[in-house]
Amino acid sequence: MTAVIPLLSGRLRAPAAALVCAAALAACARSAEEGSGAAPPPGAASPAGGLPETGLPEMGPGQPPPAEAGLLLLGRGDLKGAEPLLVSARRQAPDDARVLEGLGALYARTDRLRQAEESYRAALAKTPGSIRARLGLAAVFVDSGRYEEARAALAEILKAAPDDPTASLKLALLMARSGAAVEAEAGARRALARQPDNPEGHYVLGLALGESGRYEEAVREMRRTEELQPAHLGALSHLVTFSVRLGRGDEAERWRRAWQEALLRQRVEERVRDHRLKGVEAFNRGDFAASLAEFDIIAREDPDDPEVHLHLGSTRIALHDLEAARAEILTSLRLEPRSERALVELGRVEALQNRLDEAIAALQKAIAVNPEFPEPHYYLAGIYRARGDASRSAEEMARFEALRRRSPGAAMEVQPGGRP
């Protein structure tokens, strides 16, 4: 997955890991939850002592040590939050295999496969029997096209743990892809014997049967996949083509429609794009009522989209409805705690409500999230100026201008010569 490029998730979208993790094996994310896969790492601490649900972790007395905190955040999917903690934990305890595995998972999920490989290998050097680390390493090999090495890594796991369903399934998928249908079928059946309701097991079995030309059986397996995991794009897509091969045109057409609907459900952006474009366009021409209406539609369609709540917050600010703006921005931050843009907007709304200490805190969090982001410095300059602290205001303005010079195409285009 590519969590590091906002708005670019498709371009640098789920890598071939998609083939293994998302579509077929679902090993990474799901097994993470089940505790048998590559991520998240083991040993995540309970949140006793607590990390904040929103905002940045504020380490201190009563907070878990970096390893536990990092693993906890990783488990929550907060990769940006987890990384510095895990890196720090590795420095403190270079032999902690949990941390090494955690870093491997984190790097793999942020497109740093070389670092992921290094971390997993380091973990395996400490705990050669770790199935989790070896599965992670196998996933890295798959994602970087090193299929022979992936097969070897999986075979190693199965030598030690012949019934490991994840390794069986991953290896079966690789076999199905390479046209080794018999081996693929056997592997999938082995995995299903342990996990009969694993949709990916049925999917890989369906692939293997399709590869053998046993389309009736393949259809059965794909249907079972779809029952267990509705909107499984791979299963639906193969149901289309297998139905065509069986001469069942109507069925194929029905599955094709189901595939289309499933894709649309998964690609929320396809559904809301027009509203987003219209909303922004309306905002930029100053028609805030219109932009509010468009963003409201998106929020109803996809209430978990942090972006739209941020946009609603910005629109509410423009409409001087500051309490509502604050609520929207906080919702955005609950969904995406490390959004520097949302933190800046929070700072702005706090400042507009004359809560300057809170504004400063929010803006400083934005800087902590992204030290190279110019905008918070701009607003901090304004706040300090408002407080009569000309010296700090000038310092912040100078930081803003320095960062702007390095980033002429930055997201926020505060008028370069402007003053807060």
Next chain:
Amino acid sequence: MRPIGSRAAGGGVTPVRAALCGALLLGVSACRGDSSPPATGGMATAPPRQASRADGAVAGVPAAVTFEDATAATGLSFRNLNGASGQKYMPETLGSGLCVFDYDGDGLQDVYFVQSGRLPGYEPPPGMPVRSALYRNLGGGRFEEVTESTGVGGPDRYGFGCSAADVDGDGDRDLYVTYYGPNVLYRNNGDGTFADVTAAARVGDPRWGASAAFADADGDGDLDLYVANYVDYDLRNTLYCGENRPGWRTVCHPKNFDSQPDVFYRNRGDGTFDDATRAAGIDDRTGKGLGVVWGDYDGDGDQDIYVANDDTPNFLWRNRGDGTFDEVGQLAGVALSEDGVPQAGMGTDMADYDGDGRLDIIVTNLAEETNELYHNDGGGLFSDRTFSSGLGAPSLLDLGFGTFFFDPDHDGDLDLFVANGHIIDNIALYNDTITFEQPLRLYLNRGGGRFDRAAPAGAPFEGGHVGRGAVPFDIDDDGDEDILVAQNDRPALVLRSAGPPRAHWSSLTLSGAPPNRDAIGAMVVVEAGGRRLMRYARTGMSYLSQGDRRLHFGLGETDRLGRVVVTWPGRRGFTEEFADLPADRFLTLTLGQGKRLN
């Protein structure tokens, strides 16, 4: 103190707007067979510049082919200027293409490079004209630029792809160029100059055109035109994508933009066209088209269309036989990845890579996806052989654009070339495994439906490039296929096959009936040495490009073509046989001069 978040005076972009915009919208004399009279059995034959086989080439097991960088020696000095100014406009990373065609009818294939162009805030390098360029083939692998005298430098507009064909049946080849903005049709005046006839021909589609290709869709003899359009992108209102850190801005994913429908123009017979998109049934508004190739995938005698779409399912437009179409991509199994997901289709080609007599399809895709190989199983159905062919895993870290099947080692089967190069110039900030500049790739056909990625086949394959359009082209008329690659914001590349041909070969030029004199759509099957080798005549292919129209066949040890069967295009198309032809020659096969089979 000005209130925080209020509109800035003087028209500056305010922070609050930016907050939204940041998130969303900021934002041969010997080879001149074309016009030569038929000599033997309807064929014009001529010796090639270098027809002798390489001593030491192992008969039947050709040595590994290598290529050398011959860019400077050819005089093809074109350099793409992508107009980038730091704003990461989407067009800047996607161009451009090139076309190989004989514009002056001298029998030598000339080369046209489409220039990308200016974007807001861009200053071109001093003294460098921002225009497309036409190079005249002087023979011997040397070219001279004739852009000025021919008048095809183009408008000051952002260019992408091209396709060339005789659209008005007057015996010379005209040129169509796609732009981000209205496309342009240049009519060949027949005197070495061109005229912009876009308005009169009614083919100036104003949307973002990518690849274009001509073929006779309805069998009436003239050439119709398909143009793949990409997305609805507004340079005045662009997005900011990437992290909010200096140097981390990137181009945006097409998912942020609406698709633009493709357009199909039906030739009225005189070189003017009707927009017949809807009438032809080409009415799908979901595709973000980049690559196009025509071909008769189902063997029913008409021309079908395959479109590589970015981020959306690929199209396969099945011709009903009358120039109207049904979209059957998903039903046929050529729309998606093996796991049912739309990929980032870029370039495409059709060819029979496994010698079963049916056209297969290759599509290049984004890094972290694979280049997809769809095997034609017959009956209108394909199976995805990406991984089982060996093409899948080795392409995972490459971002492929131009691609084509060809036979550089003359062993009789088709190998595969892919021009790679990422779209995100700062990808290294986001990914520690994928690079911006990427190697060109040659995949060797090992038989049995398997490919192996070749070790670097010469110096040009060793470095990184930003490949876009790419075509096969026997640039020095020595009988083997060389390669032209257009890069993004870099000089074009000429990869010349080193040394003389490694085994026997044949290069066939088709001479059909007017108005389709180049016999676009004709299918040719060569029977030689117990093998049946299939090629067909087409225009646009690969990515934004068009290659050498001469049909090239590697013959291995075989020094004669036992039988050549040509199925000519058009409603009155028929099949002819040309028998017992010599190898290692450029031959012209003329309609009506062979033995009629049906």
